[in-house]
Amino acid sequence: MKKNCLIAQSGGPTAVINSSAVGVAFESFRSDWIDRVYASENGILGVLTGKYFCLNDVDFEQLKRLKTTPSSAFGSCRHRLKDWREDESEYVQIFRFFQEKNIGYFFYIGGNDSMDTVMKLSSYSKEKQLDVIILGIPKTIDNDLALTDHCPGYGSAAKYIGTSLLEIYQDAHVYQSELVTIVEVMGRNAGWLAASSALAQYNGKRVVDLIYLPEIPFSMEQFLKDVKACFDKTGNVLIVVSEGIRDENGVYLSDSEPLSDGFGHQQLGGVGQRLKQEVMNHITQRVKCVEFNILQRCAAHCLSETDVEEAYKVGKEAVHYAENGKSGCMVGIRRVSDKPYLMKPDLFEIDTIANQEKKIPQKWIVSEGNYVTQECLDYMQPLIMGEKFPDYENGLPAFSVLKCGE
Amino acid sequence: MKKNCLIAQSGGPTAVINSSAVGVAFESFRSDWIDRVYASENGILGVLTGKYFCLNDVDFEQLKRLKTTPSSAFGSCRHRLKDWREDESEYVQIFRFFQEKNIGYFFYIGGNDSMDTVMKLSSYSKEKQLDVIILGIPKTIDNDLALTDHCPGYGSAAKYIGTSLLEIYQDAHVYQSELVTIVEVMGRNAGWLAASSALAQYNGKRVVDLIYLPEIPFSMEQFLKDVKACFDKTGNVLIVVSEGIRDENGVYLSDSEPLSDGFGHQQLGGVGQRLKQEVMNHITQRVKCVEFNILQRCAAHCLSETDVEEAYKVGKEAVHYAENGKSGCMVGIRRVSDKPYLMKPDLFEIDTIANQEKKIPQKWIVSEGNYVTQECLDYMQPLIMGEKFPDYENGLPAFSVLKCGE
Numbered sequence: 001m002k003k004n005c006l007i008a009q010s011g012g013p014t015a016v017i018n019s020s021a022v023g024v025a026f027e028s029f030r031s032d033w034i035d036r037v038y039a040s041e042n043g044i045l046g047v048l049t050g051k052y053f054c055l056n057d058v059d060f061e062q063l064k065r066l067k068t069t070p071s072s073a074f075g076s077c078r079h080r081l082k083d084w085r086e087d088e089s090e091y092v093q094i095f096r097f098f099q100e101k102n103i104g105y106f107f108y109i110g111g112n113d114s115m116d117t118v119m120k121l122s123s124y125s126k127e128k129q130l131d132v133i134i135l136g137i138p139k140t141i142d143n144d145l146a147l148t149d150h151c152p153g154y155g156s157a158a159k160y161i162g163t164s165l166l167e168i169y170q171d172a173h174v175y176q177s178e179l180v181t182i183v184e185v186m187g188r189n190a191g192w193l194a195a196s197s198a199l200a201q202y203n204g205k206r207v208v209d210l211i212y213l214p215e216i217p218f219s220m221e222q223f224l225k226d227v228k229a230c231f232d233k234t235g236n237v238l239i240v241v242s243e244g245i246r247d248e249n250g251v252y253l254s255d256s257e258p259l260s261d262g263f264g265h266q267q268l269g270g271v272g273q274r275l276k277q278e279v280m281n282h283i284t285q286r287v288k289c290v291e292f293n294i295l296q297r298c299a300a301h302c303l304s305e306t307d308v309e310e311a312y313k314v315g316k317e318a319v320h321y322a323e324n325g326k327s328g329c330m331v332g333i334r335r336v337s338d339k340p341y342l343m344k345p346d347l348f349e350i351d352t353i354a355n356q357e358k359k360i361p362q363k364w365i366v367s368e369g370n371y372v373t374q375e376c377l378d379y380m381q382p383l384i385m386g387e388k389f390p391d392y393e394n395g396l397p398a399f400s401v402l403k404c405g406e
Numbered sequence: 407m408k409k410n411c412l413i414a415q416s417g418g419p420t421a422v423i424n425s426s427a428v429g430v431a432f433e434s435f436r437s438d439w440i441d442r443v444y445a446s447e448n449g450i451l452g453v454l455t456g457k458y459f460c461l462n463d464v465d466f467e468q469l470k471r472l473k474t475t476p477s478s479a480f481g482s483c484r485h486r487l488k489d490w491r492e493d494e495s496e497y498v499q500i501f502r503f504f505q506e507k508n509i510g511y512f513f514y515i516g517g518n519d520s521m522d523t524v525m526k527l528s529s530y531s532k533e534k535q536l537d538v539i540i541l542g543i544p545k546t547i548d549n550d551l552a553l554t555d556h557c558p559g560y561g562s563a564a565k566y567i568g569t570s571l572l573e574i575y576q577d578a579h580v581y582q583s584e585l586v587t588i589v590e591v592m593g594r595n596a597g598w599l600a601a602s603s604a605l606a607q608y609n610g611k612r613v614v615d616l617i618y619l620p621e622i623p624f625s626m627e628q629f630l631k632d633v634k635a636c637f638d639k640t641g642n643v644l645i646v647v648s649e650g651i652r653d654e655n656g657v658y659l660s661d662s663e664p665l666s667d668g669f670g671h672q673q674l675g676g677v678g679q680r681l682k683q684e685v686m687n688h689i690t691q692r693v694k695c696v697e698f699n700i701l702q703r704c705a706a707h708c709l710s711e712t713d714v715e716e717a718y719k720v721g722k723e724a725v726h727y728a729e730n731g732k733s734g735c736m737v738g739i740r741r742v743s744d745k746p747y748l749m750k751p752d753l754f755e756i757d758t759i760a761n762q763e764k765k766i767p768q769k770w771i772v773s774e775g776n777y778v779t780q781e782c783l784d785y786m787q788p789l790i791m792g793e794k795f796p797d798y799e800n801g802l803p804a805f806s807v808l809k810c811g812e
Contacts, residue, residue, distance in 0.1 A: 013576070013577055013580050042581070042582050045582065069576065070573050070576050070577070071573070071576035071577045071579075071580050072580045073576075075579075075580060075581070075582070076580045076581055077581065077582070078581070159801060159802070162801070162802045163707050163802055163803055164701060164705075166802055166803060166805060167476050167477070167701070167704040167705060167706060167707070167803075168700060168701070168704065170419070170475065170476050170477035170479075170704055170706075170805060171419055171476070171477045171700045171703065171704040172700075173477075173481075174419050174477050174478045174481060174482045175448070175481070175482055175483065175484070176448050176451065176481070176483070199800075199801070199802065200802060202805075202807050203807075288699075288700070290697075290699045290700060290701065291696075291697065291699075293694075293696045293697075294574060294577045294578075294694070294696060295570060295573070295574070295696065295701075297577065298573040298574065298576055298577040299570075299573060300573060300576075301569050301573070301707075301708055302707055302708075304801065381800065381801070384800075384801035384802065385800070385801045386801065387795070387798055389793070389795070392793055394605075394787065394790075394791070395565060395568070395605070395710065395787070395790035395791045395792065396565070396568045396569055396572055396605065396606060396790065397569055397572060397573075399572060399576060399608075401608050401609075
């Protein structure tokens with residue numbers, strides 16, 4: 001007997017999280033096992049509050065455009081379930097909803113925290129023999145999920161960062177005057193996004209001079225030495241710094257005491273601003289700070305085709321795994337070969353993934369701690385390959401709006 | 407007898423200033439009047455210091471790629487010539503260079519200040535009967551040059567701003583929680599860039615709720631009222647603000663006294679940060695501030711095809727005007743018709759342009775002072791039409807590097 005399926009999105013948005021959702025939806029439409037395809041609004045919260053809609057009723061062109069629409073089209077949440085052995089109430093609510101709507105398959109697209117939800121729901125479903133298949137689908141620009149070779153969402157963010165750095169480099173070299181440019185990128189605990197800036201090169205020549213990662217304890221003294229050395233050589237330094245850098249004691253630089261600018265004004269703001277002030281105090285007054293901010297996680301006008309298609313593929317493959325009765329797993333990516341780059345969706349047990357974090361291996365960071373190695377570049381390079389442009393209307397990207405803006 | 411020509415770029419970079427340079431270069435290659443095509447490094451400074459190179463010697467593919475390479479590939483400067491009646495020394499140097507290199511035509515691509523240079527050099531050339539043709543070619547993302555319908559460079563910046571705002575809107579609506587997002591864009595005296603954010607729409611529905619322009623004296627009290635009214639209605643407000651807004655006394659908000667955050671910390675930084683703090687103090691703690699910074703003037707991965715082609719066309723047309731002996735003018739754009747949009751390069755006397763500023767007409771701003779009218783939208787819309795993508799190599803835009811990075 002056919003059952004319905006439910007898709008939900010959770011955690012921070014990416015440029016391709018909707019591509020995975022479309023992958024699940026289109027494969028579900030074709031499935032002999034699945035009847036209606038529902039989407040829950042704002043992740044698991046929509047299940048708890050009964051807010052959902054049916055993708056079978058959505059205009060097909062709208063759905064197709066979702067593949068290149070950034071952010072979570074169904075809405076997202078940051079809701080953490082309690083342990084069901086301590087408080088079962090939300091679980092009872094969720095599975096009552098599943099029963100009422102005849103949901104046999106639940107696909108949760110998200111990052112670390114969302115995989116925690118997948119783990120808890122699937123363990124509950126198994127324990128209570130509730131016969132609902134629960135699968136996780138990865139997404140995160142941070143690329144920090146364990147076991148999977150990489151995460152959908154990372155490739156497009158990396159492509160945006162690499163592209164913008166090439167452009168910033170052009171801009172920064174336009175005048176004869178000296179200049180230090182500091183670019184702050186996301187990544188609280190893992191430096192994959194900052195590392196991706198190393199992909200920006202001209203004929204094999206580095207565009208970014210220095211990269212600071214959360215994986216390496218940050219020393220202000222060494223930082224100023226590094227910058228000074230570059231500055232003395234060329235007078236023009238381009239630095240990328242991860243928002244998550246911490247000092248030797250593990251204190252986030254962004255949390256540390258605000259700095260005086262020498263006029264008694266205290267400087268607040270992010271890591272980039274903080275470093276800017278240090279460079280101004282010690283090296284040169286000509287310092288610019290650029291923050292990519294949320295632009296880096298929603299730039300659908302700068303999608304990696306590889307990323308969009310892989311996101312779609314893991315969504316599609318999740319339906320096949322569900323049909324085969326797999327539950328309590330995440331559908332990740334296995335790298336089959338490097339050259340040529342080949343990948344394959346693969347299944348990973350959810351309790352080996354939830355609440356874990358994959359950082360950049362130390363051997364992929366140069367011994368000075370301020371750049372990544374060629375091996376790291378070789379790992380990242382295939383993930384930004386190919387361009388997938390959204391449709392354009394009236395000179396701007398034509399995105400689908402489902403939940404938002406109604 | 408054939409003469410050589412010289413091209414130089416000046417002022418802040420744009421994404422299409424090189425397209426104009428290529429327009430001049432390719433048309434000069436074809437010209438019966440022009441022999442060698444030189445490019446001066448860092449604008450007029452290269453003439454003064456004898457730093458230049460010859461575009462005839464540059465690889466043709468490199469030159470072609472310049473058309474979609476952002477920033478000023480020949481380097482730029484912000485050098486203002488003195489009045490030659492007071493100090494002739496730099497003029498003597500410049501025209502000695504012209505004579506030595508047999509330069510008969512000088513094309514200067516730039517904004518307001520650069521047109522001042524064109525005016526001074528052409529008046530000197532005329533006065534001293536030096537027989538060098540001097541023409542200005544407009545570029546500025548600010549769109550603030552007088553007489554010309556619009557400026558090459560503006561359309562692509564507007565497209566980048568509209569695109570990024572559509573993406574930010576998607577990102578800002580992903581959670582259920584309340585949020586005020588403030589986006590700071592460039593524009594010190596004219597609000598064209600801020601106005602272009604109004605182009606971001608979904609099916610005719612506004613994406614940006616409020617736009618604050620330098621053309622309208624800024625009142626913090628009214629601003630907070632506007633934001634509160636939007637916030638009370640939807641809980642999610644998207645605001646665009648020009649860096650150049652000023653209070654009733656003409657004081658730039660960015661120059662005004664830093665504000666306390668309520669913890670005694672003084673907040674410095676741009677207008678966006680300043681407004682963020684005010685909204686936090688009076689309306690909600692959930693405020694994000696995004697600054698497009700230099701990204702908006704060099705985003706060659708998001709070019710308006712119309713802009714690229716028009717930039718090329720005015721460059722090309724400048725050569726024809728030069729061949730016909732026109733000097734002391736700027737080659738601007740005349741709008742022939744609105745629907746369908748048709749333009750034509752046209753010649754404007756330089757002394758009617760230099761040191762002037764074109765602002766948004768008051769009748770194109772709504773009476774509340776916080777948005778633009780449909781007429782303004784109709785003016786901007788054609789300028790962002792069409793997409794021109796750069797070549798890609800290894801997943802990133804392949805830009806030409808001439809002066810920079812050698």
